[in-house]
Amino acid sequence: MIWLLIFLFLFSAFLFFYALFYRILMSDKRLDKRRAYYLKENDQKRLNPKSFSLLVQLQVYKQMVRQRVVSKKKNDKLEIMLSRAGLLLKPEEFVMFQWIAMVLGGGILFLLTDRVFFLALGSVMGFVAPRMIVRRKQQQRLSRFNDGLPDLITTVIGSLRAGFSFIQSLKAVTEEADSPIKEEIELVLKEMQYGRTIEDALQQLKDRIPSEDLELMIQAILIQKQVGGNLATVLETIVQTIRDRNKIHRQIHTLTAQGRLSGTVIGLLPVVLGLILYLIDPEYMSKFFAHPIGLMMIGAGVVSGTIGFILIRKTTTIEV
Numbered sequence: 529m530i531w532l533l534i535f536l537f538l539f540s541a542f543l544f545f546y547a548l549f550y551r552i553l554m555s556d557k558r559l560d561k562r563r564a565y566y567l568k569e570n571d572q573k574r575l576n577p578k579s580f581s582l583l584v585q586l587q588v589y590k591q592m593v594r595q596r597v598v599s600k601k602k603n604d605k606l607e608i609m610l611s612r613a614g615l616l617l618k619p620e621e622f623v624m625f626q627w628i629a630m631v632l633g634g635g636i637l638f639l640l641t642d643r644v645f646f647l648a649l650g651s652v653m654g655f656v657a658p659r660m661i662v663r664r665k666q667q668q669r670l671s672r673f674n675d676g677l678p679d680l681i682t683t684v685i686g687s688l689r690a691g692f693s694f695i696q697s698l699k700a701v702t703e704e705a706d707s708p709i710k711e712e713i714e715l716v717l718k719e720m721q722y723g724r725t726i727e728d729a730l731q732q733l734k735d736r737i738p739s740e741d742l743e744l745m746i747q748a749i750l751i752q753k754q755v756g757g758n759l760a761t762v763l764e765t766i767v768q769t770i771r772d773r774n775k776i777h778r779q780i781h782t783l784t785a786q787g788r789l790s791g792t793v794i795g796l797l798p799v800v801l802g803l804i805l806y807l808i809d810p811e812y813m814s815k816f817f818a819h820p821i822g823l824m825m826i827g828a829g830v831v832s833g834t835i836g837f838i839l840i841r842k843t844t845t846i847e848v
Contacts, residue, residue: 557806611736613665614708622658629654635780641806645817669708670739674774676709677741681767690762694749695720712737726753784844792839 547775591697606619617625637646680701687697701713708723730746749768752759806813816822 608735609662609666612669612738613662614669614711614741615665622662624654626658629657633657641810641818642812670705670737673708673712673737674739674741676705677739677745678767678771678774680705680709680713681745681763681770685760685763686765688763694726694759741773744770780846784846787840787844791837791844793831794840795837798829 529745547607560595575706610617610619610622615622630651631654634647634649634651637650638644640646655709671814683701683704684694684697688694689701695717698713698717700708705713713734716729716733719732720726727750730749734743734746745763748762752762763780802813816826
């Protein structure tokens with residue numbers, strides 16, 4: 529019976545949020561298609577908003593959600609966070625995903641345990657999980673960019689020595705590089721085509737990719753542009769420095785692997801054991817939640833485990 533309730537709950541939540549996203553958040557493409565249809569009928573006629581008032585109204589609702597839920601400051605932060613993660617999501621869409629995760633996480637744990645505490649716990653986990661996923665994707669994308677940066681610089685050096693300009697060298701990079709370097713360099717070239725200076729375009733690239741190695745390369749390019757000199761020779765020195773740093777970083781990452789694993793085990797072991805004991809004997813574990821001393825013990829365990837995880841993580845994190 530409990531699995532039937534879980535299935536019905538998940539199916540109902542899916543239908544509700546699918547309708548919400550389709551009608552409000554995913555209406556841009558439908559609006560564009562409808563607008564293109566009317567413009568194709570008669571290019572000279574002005575677009576009549578009444579002819580597709582429903583779609584216009586849906587856009588108004590979407591704008592209301594964006595204005596009331598996401599402030600300007602928060603919107604900018606979310607845009608930067610999502611762009612660094614390489615996710616094609618708008619800030620309001622990300623907030624809606626957080627709401628969905630809160631409802632599903634809290635609802636599933638409540639149906640499984642019939643405890644208000646797990647309802648709150650699942651809601652908090654559902655709210656935090658999307659941000660953790662985005663941060664993880666940011667780290668993965670930044671790592672891929674840093675791994676491909678030496679090859680990018682090497683391609684630029686070869687193109688410069690072959691007689692190409694710096695812009696032509698960047699175009700050569702887009703033909704050989706993989707994502708995310710290819711996407712970012714293409715964006716830099718498009719910005720320069722739209723009228724941005726090379727300094728502004730590279731500064732925007734540095735803001736999108738918080739990489740120290742990239743910042744070192746950009747600073748060298750901008751300084752060379754001001755004072756002159758052989759850019760290929762300067763980039764050769766930089767690429768060798770980056771490769772040496774990456775080598776040291778990989779060595780440190782290998783040496784600290786055991787410590788990082790210990791921190792993960794310390795952080796997850798109490799939670800996993802608690803869930804296993806609850807599934808084996810719910811009555812035994814429910815005594816912790818029914819008595820104030822039990823709640824204090826759980827709180828102390830969570831706090832101490834979190835502190836231990838943070839301390840081990842800080843100890844094993846060495847900046848190069």
